[in-house]
Amino acid sequence: MPHEPQRIAMLSVHTSPLDQPGTGDAGGMNVYIAELARALARRGAEVEIFTRATSSALPESVHLDEHDDRVLVHHVPAGPFEGLDKNDLPAQLCAVTAGVLRVGAARPAGWFDVLHSHYWLSGQVGWLAAERWDVPLVHTMHTMARVKNAALAPGDSPEPATRVIGEEQVVAAADALVASTAEEGQDLVGMYDADPERVHVVAPGVDLGVFRPRADRAALRRELGLPVDRDVVLFAGRVQPLKAPDVLVRAMGVLRASGRPVPLLVVLGGPSGRATALTELQALAATSGVADDVRFHPPVARAELARWFAAADLVAVPSRSESFGLVAVEAQAAGTPVVASAVGGLRSVVQDGVSGRQVRGHDPAVWADALATALADPASRTTWRAGARRVAEQYGWDATAEQVLKVYALAAERRARVAV
Template sequence: MRVAMISVHTSPLEQPGTGDAGGMNVYVLELSRALVRRGAEVEIYTRATSSAQPKAVDAEPGIKVVHIPAGPFEGLDKNDLPGQLCAFAAGVLRAEAHRPEDWYDVVHAHYWLSGQVGWLATERWDVPLVHSMHTMARVKNAALAPGDRPEPMVRIVGEEQVVAEADALVASTEQEADDLTSWYGAERSRVHVVPPGVDTQLFSPLPEAAGGRAVLRERLGLPAGRDVVLFAGRIQLLKGPDVLVRALSAWPAGRRRPLLVVLGGASGTRTAVRELEALAWQEGVSDDVLVRPAVPQDELAGWFRAADLVAVPSHNESFGLVAAEALASGTPVVAAAVGGLRTVVADGESGALVPGHDPARWARTLADLLADEQRRARMARAARASAARFSWDHAAGEMLQVYEAARRRHADSRGVPGPVNIA
């Protein structure tokens, strides 16, 4: 099966945790890898962000990344990209034009911008459109962080159009499937729940060895004998790192504050990192906050293992890949009780779910867990087991079935004989 993946605003080759790169980058790349292991060929179309980028890169055997020029290479915010969709779509069609007819079997678009391009491409190529929302404007606007800007109407209308036109919609959780039907009126028969996976070979617990964590922490430059709470992700209001900084200032009296490590880069505004550091200074906890740039996946696994707790205080998450990767690494997760995090984190078993974003409540939850080593050890054991539910190979198998369902629906809509199953 030949699959055209479309990821307009962020490339799977970019470093997750910076700019617009995040869990979706990991999702697109890891799903593509798993599809290739099952015999598929994948080409990923993404916007070129540098004149030095080659037109196409063979990222791995079976996976090609195609860079499409659309607008200025640099300086475009994600909110500016709707004005470049026509140029991007033209570039995609031009790149495919030299291919034989019926080259692709399916188009899988990620995020609403890609869905708009995929809609046009599938009409031109007469193939089915499969779409993954990843986040939804209506859901996000209903749970905005204080001070955050709501998503614009152009996105809401764009999402509604893609939901109406896609042959299949992919949700990561049952909650996301419900959101698609309740917020966007999606036909439930076209919504397929396919949980993302986790690379459990890369994200695995620290081996049982004398001094293992101490050695790891020394290598990472972390202080010995101090509790460590880790936040990994883009530094933006949606992800809630400010909640953790404020929680430190609301820490229960008589208990030593942990070191809060923030791994990530600015997103949405280039001053986000400085603003977070300024907030720590205003709250009087600068000495308790360590901000470091985002790191590659293999290094991130080490940070997860070194932490006592991983905190995910997002205001909205369609799934929560960071939480799943942390659990696979054997580290309990304290997460906001929102979206897909309620599926990933088993409250009281592999971690704790915190209702709302009140800093004092977050402080109490974190402090109580850090003070109870036996409880954390039980959670750590349950964490690894719970993450085993999420497999990229299983996700790829389910996705191939979604592609076949989309092909059947597409053929039926045109009154032609259905395709032969090639999954």
């Protein structure tokens, strides 16, 4: 097998690994890219991440971590710095590609060993850059238009045909495709006609040191301003139809209307897509009669997020589509059971009856019953807490990096074979 790549270019066009997850377009993918880059660096690789500049105040290049020079982030100017929606970015891909190639041109020939693109917009740029640099293209989809369109929330807009076509092109061009779960790999083959030999399943990881159980949850709750004597259900993520926090708010309304105990629902996240998404969710809480039962809090840094997870009785992940479900793994690493939709990667990372519960569909009444049943059974939740940590311990970023390096080597081998 060819040697492990030592210089890796990563593309994250529409969102930066430096952005705060939980608002705008920043989410699990940002965490994935940053943590994978760090884990690759720990194995001796040099990683350069290219992302579109969203402010004139950003430096051209900056280290991902202040005291570690092994991961460099390049801010590529392309189009207006501000005001561009993700759906506007296809028109800027030529500009992004030019910026990426300009940085590459300043390097000696053959500098990069592999190019790893994330999300279809990056894949379009990577397709051209990999050809110019004569390196293998490895691509991770993170989400897929056809999968999302099959599970749209009521009133949500479908992903455009432009994206579907772009994804098909990237799948065909990539030397290797990294899927987070076997189900995602099957979707690539079944929905996008991917070559099965190019699809490699590599589970993302979790920082088991940061996300860990806490001994004194009562003290932790007091520090976070949470009630000690009331059940707490936590939602962490972007406030958008795909993540379905509205299902949880409506479920709280069902509990209130039926006279059952209502936990405190904490929504830890910011608006994504529509600027009014958060105010709309707050209005829904009011009209559902649970304005005082839902607390909204802006996104927090990773170490702080781990404390919120550990403080909650349950973490709810009601997503309509989820390629992996990093929030669920991180919550379980903190020793907190997860109640999750039985969709996508969540079917793999949340073990029903072991680390939490899987819920079929998005009927608020069904979710209300699932949450109420779990909260009314402290004995099961104690068992689930131990199970949650055990499940999370199966995932680690160093193991992810080791497997991804093998994919890089296989992609290089395939490219060399085809070139002969």
